[in-house]
Amino acid sequence: MKSRAALRVFGGGADPFDVFTPQTPQHTDMLKALTLANMLMTQRQKPRSVAAGGIKTPAASNMRRFDQSLPMTLLKAHEAVLRTFIPHLRAHDLSTQQWRVMRALAESESLDVSELASACSLLRPSVSRIVQNLESRNIVQRQSCDRDSRRSLVSITSHGLELIAAIAPESEARYQYIESQFGAENLSGLYELLNELIAALDSAAPPFGSLSNEELPAD
Numbered sequence: 001m002k003s004r005a006a007l008r009v010f011g012g013g014a015d016p017f018d019v020f021t022p023q024t025p026q027h028t029d030m031l032k033a034l035t036l037a038n039m040l041m042t043q044r045q046k047p048r049s050v051a052a053g054g055i056k057t058p059a060a061s062n063m064r065r066f067d068q069s070l071p072m073t074l075l076k077a078h079e080a081v082l083r084t085f086i087p088h089l090r091a092h093d094l095s096t097q098q099w100r101v102m103r104a105l106a107e108s109e110s111l112d113v114s115e116l117a118s119a120c121s122l123l124r125p126s127v128s129r130i131v132q133n134l135e136s137r138n139i140v141q142r143q144s145c146d147r148d149s150r151r152s153l154v155s156i157t158s159h160g161l162e163l164i165a166a167i168a169p170e171s172e173a174r175y176q177y178i179e180s181q182f183g184a185e186n187l188s189g190l191y192e193l194l195n196e197l198i199a200a201l202d203s204a205a206p207p208f209g210s211l212s213n214e215e216l217p218a219d
Contacts, residue, residue, distance in 0.1 A: 062213075081178070082096055084174050084177065084178060085099075085171070085174050088167070088170040088171070088173075088174060089167070092163070092166075092167060094167075097120070097122060097126065097130055098130050098133065098134060099167075100120045100122070101116060101120055101122075101127065101130050101131065101134065101140070102134070102139065102140070102156060102160055102163070102164060103164070104116060104119040104120050105140060105154060105155060105156040105160070106156050106160070106161060106164050108155075109155065110143075110153040110154060110155040111153065111154055111155075112145070112151050112152060112153055112154065113127050113128055113131065113152065113154065116131070116154060131154050134160070138157055138159050138160075139156070139157060139159060139160040139163060140154055140155065140156055140157060140160055141154070141155055141156075141157050142154050142155075143155070
C-alpha cells in the first residue's frame with residue numbers, strides 16, 4: 001500500500017506544539033497563553049445535545065452515522081484487501097491496477113481500451129497509461145482491429161501469460177490468508193452479497209428530487 005503521511009485531526013485534542021514550532025521564549029509563552037485561553041473558552045461553551053454514539057448537530061441530526069456510511073465502509077474494505085495483495089505484486093514490480101489489466105486480458109482474446117477500462121473498473125486514460133507501461137515490458141501487445149483501423153486491440157503476450165502463471169500460486173496464498181482471517185464461509189457469503197448489491201443498484205440512479213426528503217432548489 002502506498003505510504004501515507006499521518007494527518008492530524010484538528011479539534012481532536014492535538015498538541016499545538018506539533019503544528020507550530022516556537023522560535024523564541026517569547027513565542028513559547030505566547031503559544032502557551034493562547035492554548036490556555038482556548039481551553040478556557042472550550043470549557044465555557046455550552047454542551048450540545050448528545051445522541052447515542054456521538055454529538056448531534058443540526059446538519060447531521062437526520063443523517064446516518066459516518067461509521068455506517070456504505071461508501072466509506074466499502075472503501076475501507078477495498079483498501080484492507082489491497083494491502084494483502086500489494087506485497088507480492090510489488091515483488092514483481094506490478095501495481096494492483098496493472099495486475100487487474102493483465103487478469104482481464106488473460107481471460108479474453110483481446111479488448112480495446114474502452115472495453116478494458118469497463119472490465120477493470122478503471123478510467124480510460126489510466127488504462128492507456130497502464131497498457132503503455134506493460135507493452136514496454138512485453139507483457140501486453142497492441143494491434144489494429146481488422147474491422148476498424150481506428151480501433152486498437154490489446155492482448156496478453158506469451159511472456160505475460162508466463163508471468164501470470166508464476167504469480168498465480170502467490171495470489172492464491174494471499175486468498176487463503178484472507179480466508180484464514182475472515183472465514184471461508186464469510187468470504188463466500190460476502191461475494192454473494194456484494195454481487196446482489198451490484199445487481200440491485202446496477203440501473204441508473206434515481207434523479208434528484210424523485211425520492212422522499214429531496215427538494216429541488218427554488219429557481
